[in-house]
Amino acid sequence: xxxxxxxxxxxxxxxxxxxxxxxxxxxxxxxxxxxxxxxxxxxxxxxxxxxxxxxxxxxxxxxxxxxxxxxxxxxxxxxxxxxxxxxxxxxxxxxxxxxxxxxxxxxxxxxxxxxxxxxxxxxxxxxxxxxxxxxxxxxxxxxxxxxxxxxxxxxxxxxxxxxxxxxxxxxxxxxxxxxxxxxxxxxxxxxxxxxxxxxxxxxxxxxxxxxxxxxxxxxxxxxxxxxxxxxxxxxxxxxxxxxxxxxxxxx
Numbered sequence: 001x002x003x004x005x006x007x008x009x010x011x012x013x014x015x016x017x018x019x020x021x022x023x024x025x026x027x028x029x030x031x032x033x034x035x036x037x038x039x040x041x042x043x044x045x046x047x048x049x050x051x052x053x054x055x056x057x058x059x060x061x062x063x064x065x066x067x068x069x070x071x072x073x074x075x076x077x078x079x080x081x082x083x084x085x086x087x088x089x090x091x092x093x094x095x096x097x098x099x100x101x102x103x104x105x106x107x108x109x110x111x112x113x114x115x116x117x118x119x120x121x122x123x124x125x126x127x128x129x130x131x132x133x134x135x136x137x138x139x140x141x142x143x144x145x146x147x148x149x150x151x152x153x154x155x156x157x158x159x160x161x162x163x164x165x166x167x168x169x170x171x172x173x174x175x176x177x178x179x180x181x182x183x184x185x186x187x188x189x190x191x192x193x194x195x196x197x198x199x200x201x202x203x204x205x206x207x208x209x210x211x212x213x214x215x216x217x218x219x220x221x222x223x224x225x226x227x228x229x230x231x232x233x234x235x236x237x238x239x240x241x242x243x244x245x246x247x248x249x250x251x
Contacts, residue, residue, distance in 0.1 A: 155188070
């Protein structure tokens with residue numbers, strides 16, 4: 001005669017941990033945060049919510065400086081408030097009301113909440129946010145500078161590889177992608193102009209130079225570098241020697 005053995009019950013703390021892990025797994029990638037271009041959050045069903053300026057700044061700090069102290073984040077984002085920590089708590093609650101879960105979480109230190117994925121992007125970090133002369137503005141300027149340097153390096157390596165292989169079509173696609181990602185980057189416009197020069201396409205190369213002139217003036221209040229100006233002259237004179245070395249940065 002066979003006797004049925006009782007099934008052992010998992011200890012309460014094991015069951016609680018399993019339930020917590022299951023809840024976290026259910027939330028995984030429920031929200032996606034986009035920090036490049038217009039700062040927004042995409043829900044699992046595809047709906048998007050654009051974050052206002054201070055909410056976007058808080059999300060950026062949590063995503064790019066995980067572990068930042070609550071006190072520091074509050075002081076950076078509400079420098080003129082009598083109670084910046086209260087402002088921070090209210091914003092965290094607004095996130096929960098907006099999305100049905102936390103976007104930013106943490107007691108003493110902040111980070112993105114479980115279930116929030118950070119999207120990759122090619123546009124400007126926190127587009128539309130000015131680099132004011134305060135602590136957050138200084139942080140943002142440093143982040144943008146580091147990101148721009150990394151992108152320049154990647155673009156130069158990819159262009160050099162394509163040029164070494166004699167693939168002008170790939171060079172053109174890379175330069176066009178760089179301009180589309182960051183229309184305020186002189187490096188991107190210089191690369192596009194140079195590819196058109198190599199392809200013998202003066203008209204589109206000079207059109208790119210005209211766009212660079214306008215956008216650099218609008219966004220940075222300056223004219224193109226001497227290298228870009230010399231390249232424009234070379235495009236005007238098809239017989240002129242190429243003035244810059246291969247894929248050299250102009251910044």
